[in-house]
Amino acid sequence: MTVSAASTVTVRVLLFASYAEAAGQTSLTLTLPAPATVASVLRLVRGQGAGTRLPERPLCAVNLAHARLDTPVSSGDEIAILPPLAGG
Amino acid sequence: MTFLTDQPLDLAPLVARVMSPGRGGVACFLGVVRDHHEGRTVTRLEYSAYDAMAEAECARVIAEAEAKWDVSVALEHRTGRLEIGDVAVVIAAAAPHRDAAFMACRYVIEQVKRRVPIWKREYYEDGSEAWVAPRPAPQAPERSTGAAAEAPPVPEHISHTDWGV
Numbered sequence: 456m457t458v459s460a461a462s463t464v465t466v467r468v469l470l471f472a473s474y475a476e477a478a479g480q481t482s483l484t485l486t487l488p489a490p491a492t493v494a495s496v497l498r499l500v501r502g503q504g505a506g507t508r509l510p511e512r513p514l515c516a517v518n519l520a521h522a523r524l525d526t527p528v529s530s531g532d533e534i535a536i537l538p539p540l541a542g543g
Numbered sequence: 544m545t546f547l548t549d550q551p552l553d554l555a556p557l558v559a560r561v562m563s564p565g566r567g568g569v570a571c572f573l574g575v576v577r578d579h580h581e582g583r584t585v586t587r588l589e590y591s592a593y594d595a596m597a598e599a600e601c602a603r604v605i606a607e608a609e610a611k612w613d614v615s616v617a618l619e620h621r622t623g624r625l626e627i628g629d630v631a632v633v634i635a636a637a638a639p640h641r642d643a644a645f646m647a648c649r650y651v652i653e654q655v656k657r658r659v660p661i662w663k664r665e666y667y668e669d670g671s672e673a674w675v676a677p678r679p680a681p682q683a684p685e686r687s688t689g690a691a692a693e694a695p696p697v698p699e700h701i702s703h704t705d706w707g708v
Contacts, residue, residue: 469593471591471593471660471662472591472662472664472674473662473674473676476674493683512683512685513683514683515683516593516596516660519595519596519599519600520596520599520600521600521658522683523683523684523685524683524684524685525685535593535596535660537593537660538662538674538676539676539677540656540657540658540659540660540661540662540677541661541662541663541674541675541676541677542590542592542597542620542632542655542656542659542660542661542662542663543574543620543631543632543652543655543656543659543661
């Protein structure tokens with residue numbers, strides 16, 4: 456069965472610090488059905504095994520800005536999953 | 544403007560950047576690497592960042608401070624390996640009078656700590672090491688809610704202080 460390009464969303468997912476360490480990788484590219492949100496990206500990341508140790512609601516960013524779980528994501532977006540921040 | 548640097552931080556250039564003849568109050572904050580954390584002796588640490596977002600978020604925090612108060616703010620945050628006593632973050636805020644300078648300086652450090660994607664790995668006296676996490680860990684907001692959708696998401700466990708003038 457062929458899935459047309461318009462019905463899927465391909466995004467780049469970045470992992471950092473403890474999450475990258477736990478996953479053994481710092482980035483992955485995922486394709487998921489449209490419409491997609493941060494929450495659906497997280498579900499897929501968990502399903503791929505890269506995020507089995509993620510908390511239920513990790514901090515996330517879309518295209519360099521903090522996002523909510525229901526923030527929509529589009530093809531080409533950069534989704535970052537952020538461990539607890541510790542700057543300053 | 545670049546806010547992250549892997550070079551040692553120096554307060555003086557930041558103060559020089561924000562000073563002007565009309566600004567009679569300059570408030571500064573230095574965050575310095577301390578030698579202990581939750582009862583353990585820390586020997587050094589390493590900061591890493593999501594560089595592009597950290598730069599963008601620092602710019603947003605400063606723009607917010609400069610919109611709330613009549614201030615000029617400079618900010619730099621260190622990355623990479625730091626030793627005890629090294630300066631991790633420097634903020635200088637200059638305003639016509641001291642109240643706005645103090646408030647803006649405080650606003651910027653608090654926002655940097657809770658919004659800028661920087662992580663800290665501590666190395667301990669006994670040879671072990673660990674990522675440092677605030678307790679409890681912040682969580683992503685579940686969903687947008689009306690007017691709040693316009694505001695940057697803020698970890699819900701952190702109480703909202705009224706920083707307005």
